[in-house]
Amino acid sequence: MTHLRHCTNVMQSRRKLLKTAIQTLGAAAGGLFLNNCSSKPLGNEPLPNNTFAAASGIPEIPAVRLGIIPSIEIAPLLVAQKQKLFAKYGMTDVQLVPFSSWQSLGEHTATGTDLGTNDYGIDGGHFYSPLPELLNEGLINQKKTAMYVLMRLHTHGGYIVASKRLKPLGIQVKHATFSAWQDIAKLFGNPMNSAIAEIGSNYDLWLRYWLAAMDIVPLRDIDILEIPLDEIIPQIKQHRADLFCLDSWRTLKLMEGNLAEPAIATGEIWRNYPGEILAMRADWVDKYPIATQAILQATMEAQLWCDDPANARTLNTLLAIYFINDVTNNFANNRLTSSNPIKMFAQLFKNSPKPTKGMLKNSSNSLNYAIKYWSNDGISVSYPYKSHDLWFLSEYQRWGLLPPSLPTREIIDAVNREDLWRNAAKAIGVPDTNIPISTSRGIETFFDGSQFDPDRPNQYSPSKA
Missing domain, CATH: 3.40.190.10 (Periplasmic binding protein-like II)
Known part of the structure; x- marks a missing residue:
């Protein structure tokens, strides 16, 4: 009986917390979580009214297991699931599997699901750069797991x-x-x-x-x-x-x-800066190309939805509920202690x-x-520039985490599937003027004045310290 009363009290506390969170939305409107009012599209032309067309065909499989590290960076994946955007494109059984560490997420990716035949591993998900490249080259656990980078999920945050x-x-x-x-x-x-x-x-x-x-x-x-x-x-x-x-x-x-x-x-x-990414096992993508495009289209639509200031209140509520319920249930020590x-x-x-x-x-x-998901300053956030993959590998080499002789460009060409991003963007009606024309974003400048030129990575020399 004591245990039952304890469980009842916990449930009542959570309901009260959720009620408080949702009631607070009006008061919080002046300083909304994501501050999306400053976002703007990549180009001046608006997306067409029929932007979100159906996926080009019925997905070969409706199910996929995607690993995530609970954080606001995964908002597009969460929105695509909770707002039924995955289902809209035929992916009716998308599981977002939370992990407490990147190491565990990588290990479960290496295990995989045997193309959907087991529910221990995962097919891909939310990664930091250059984790997919490291898995691809067997630099994590001595086992090569062919990977594809599909898109960036955010910038800032x-x-x-x-x-x-x-x-x-x-x-x-x-x-x-x-x-x-x-x-x-x-x-x-x-x-x-x-x-x-x-x-x-x-x-x-x-x-x-x-x-x-x-x-x-x-x-x-x-x-x-x-x-x-x-x-x-x-x-x-x-x-x-x-x-x-x-x-x-x-x-x-x-x-x-x-x-x-x-x-x-x-x-x-x-x-x-290039934020975290959506990446998947290459064998899954190669076997299920229509399902892959459906996942990309749904996540892109979710990114656009997240950056729309009209959706800010709904997004705040969705994230608050997720962190209070889902994260608390999976990670007891990761509780959101705020009452508001x-x-x-x-x-x-x-x-x-x-x-x-x-x-x-x-x-x-x-x-x-503020964190952005689709675009910022007229620049694509979602598109996976190869030049950014090169910076991450170069930074790893700078700190001695990778050997200087690593064939970085060959690895990037094998892993980065920006072509799939382009196909999905066109399928949902993104204008050609809003799709990057180059796989390089050009010279990047950092707050200390250092620059990274992807055409001359060997000349990259930020503060040595």
């Missing part, structure tokens, strides 16, 4: 956050000031550390890039610890780490707990840092770094 212990530094982490504080911290046996959830993830790369630009040598001046997401809060309370690179949802949890403050948005480090999640989401962007190195200030430009 991440933050580097600093613990309250760094407050005396004014979160202006320069080498000279930092070194003095680090020496004092070491003297007392509690050195300052940085941390990410997994070595090699995109957040690891953003953190390393930022530290190096601040003239702080990663792994020499400051360690980079690997701390699972559900252990971050207790570890920061114990001062095991002071700098984290996290998605905005977990950044909010630290802010609400008065444990940390954002130092810089990842979108400030590299504006319109919509307001909590909105608060992040009110406190978005000003585009100045390592400084925390409220900014009227905070909307510029």
Whole structure:
């Protein structure tokens, strides 16, 4: 009976939390979670009224298992499922399987589903770059798993956050000031550390890039610890780490707990950077090309839906319900502790840092770094540029995570299927003027003035630190 009463109380608490979240939508409208009012289409011409046509044929199979790491980056996949866009294109049994780590997601991808004959593995899903390339080359678990990159899911949405212990530094982490504080911290046996959830993830790369630009040598001046997401809060309370690179949802949890403050948005480090991706096993895509196009079309439609300011309230509600229910049920230690999640989401962007190195200030430009899914600044977010794949592999080589002799362009040509993206975009009515004409986005410029020229990757020389 005691157990039954406990379960009943938990269910009532969740219902109350959901009710509070949904009732708060009106009050939160002034600072909506995604701030989509600033989004604009790639070109001036609107999409035609019959934009979302049916998939070109009935999918060979209606079912697929896609792995995800719960975060706001997966919103297009979640919307495609909850708004029945997958079903609209004939994919009536799309399972979004949550994982607590990229390593586990990669392992289940390598296992696969034997083309739908088992329900242990997954057929693909939500990945960071360059995880599909690493799986393709057998650099993760010594087993080559042919992979295809299909699309980017977002840009922006991440933050580097600093613990309250760094407050005396004014979160202006320069080498000279930092070194003095680090020496004092070491003297007392509690050195300052940085941390990410997994070595090699995109957040690891953003953190390393930022530290190096601040003239702080990663792994020499400051360690980079690997701390699972559900252990971050207790570890920061114990001062095991002071700098984290996290998605905005977990950044909010630290802010609400008065444990940390954002130092810089990842979108400030590299504006319109390539975010995480949708990738799938090549054998699944090759066997089920119509189903693959259906998945792409549904996810593209979801990206457009997410960026439409008219859908912001519905999207906020959908995400709040997902994080409160689905994530809590799957990861008991990953609870969204806020009693007002919509307001909590909105608060992040009110406190978005000003585009100045390592400084925390409220900014009227905070909307510029809100997460986007389809386009931003007239630039395609969804299209998987090969030049971006090249940057990720080059950055891995920069930090010694891959050998310099790796044939990067050959690997990219084998894995990147931007041609499938183009086919799907045309099928849903995206104008030709809104479809990139080149697989390269050209020279990229970072916040420290460094540039990456995909035609001359060997000349890429950001802050060495």
